Amino acid sequence: MTFRTDITRRDAMMLGGGLLMTLALPGHAQTAPVAPAGGVAPAFPGRAHGIRLGAFEVTTLLGGASMSDDPIATFGLNADPAEFESLSAENFIPADxxxxxxxxxxxxxPDALVLFDAGMVPANNAASLAQAGVQPQxxxxxxxTHMHGDHVGGLMDGGSPAxxxxxxxxxxxxxxYWAANPSEAYTAKVVPLLDKAQQIEGTEEILPGIKAEPAPGHTPGHTTYLLESQGQRLLITGDSFNHYVxxxxxxxxxxxxxVDKDQGAATRQAVxxxxAEEKIPxxxxxxxxxxxxxxxxxxKGSYRFVPATYQFD
Incomplete structure (x- = not known):
């Protein structure tokens, strides 16, 4: 398989140059391009990056990006402000x-084409899928993994399944949980599809080589998925941890x-x-x-994110 990781210089400028505005979504922020004065917002060009895991072809698809203020109010509710500032500086990122x-x-x-989570914007998903040579159908x-708006917003396109x-x-x-505490995203994007959905109970193999593993805290039913093929493994962690620093x-x-701050922290540390111990990508x-x-x-009690480079080539 030839993996598509490149975008043109023009696409890169379009992707990076557009201003972003934050739109409210239950659980997270959504972003959309804002047109410059007198202009038209650039189309989302899509990005895809592929690796091979045994007999599996695994491709990550960019669904969007965002920038937000005051990260301590999102990622460090119980953090000491001075430590938050120091940690940010140590990692060359702004604290504000x-x-x-x-x-x-x-x-x-070998038998299926499986998409994990559905992003926010169907058009963005389609653009990134196209970079991988795939159409939504x-x-x-x-x-x-769970049902926050930024994971289910792309399930429906208008009034039809995306x-x-x-x-x-x-x-x-x-x-x-969401049936008892419905969000706008759950009602609009998930409920129309429930009649034909398969609901899994806990730790189980949902497809050959794909195993569900409950990881509650972020939401009550938050789930990670372990891929295993020809002795190689990879864990799809969802929102177990949401910031790389x-x-x-x-x-x-x-x-x-x-949803449960203490359980979320405990699950985060366990994952x-x-x-780190099993050296699973x-x-x-x-x-x-x-x-x-x-x-x-x-x-002690701390880890670091190491981006993959050529380990899968």
């Missing part, structure tokens, strides 16, 4: 704003979007410890694109 991306994962197995399964031939797979505990180097810091939804990397120890 943070950038993030939204990365979907596409896995081609080619997807056979859509699997959710992935018309896909089986939706979702954790039952997650659906139970703050939530990785200080996993005990509470995150605003975690990070496992990745992972894909994190909000890690810097292409969102593939490793976790290494960084002292």
């Amino acid at each position: 704003r943070s950038g993030g991306s939204y990365t979907l994962t596409l896995v081609r197995t 080619d997807v056979t399964h859509v699997v959710l 992935f018309p031939n896909a089986q939706l797979i979702l954790p039952r505990p997650e659906n139970d 703050y939530s990785v180097q200080r996993p005990a810091w509470h995150v605003r979007f975690d 990070l410890a496992r990745l 992972f894909i994190g939804y909000h890690m810097p694109f292409p969102a593939v990397g490793f976790i290494a120890p960084n002292g």
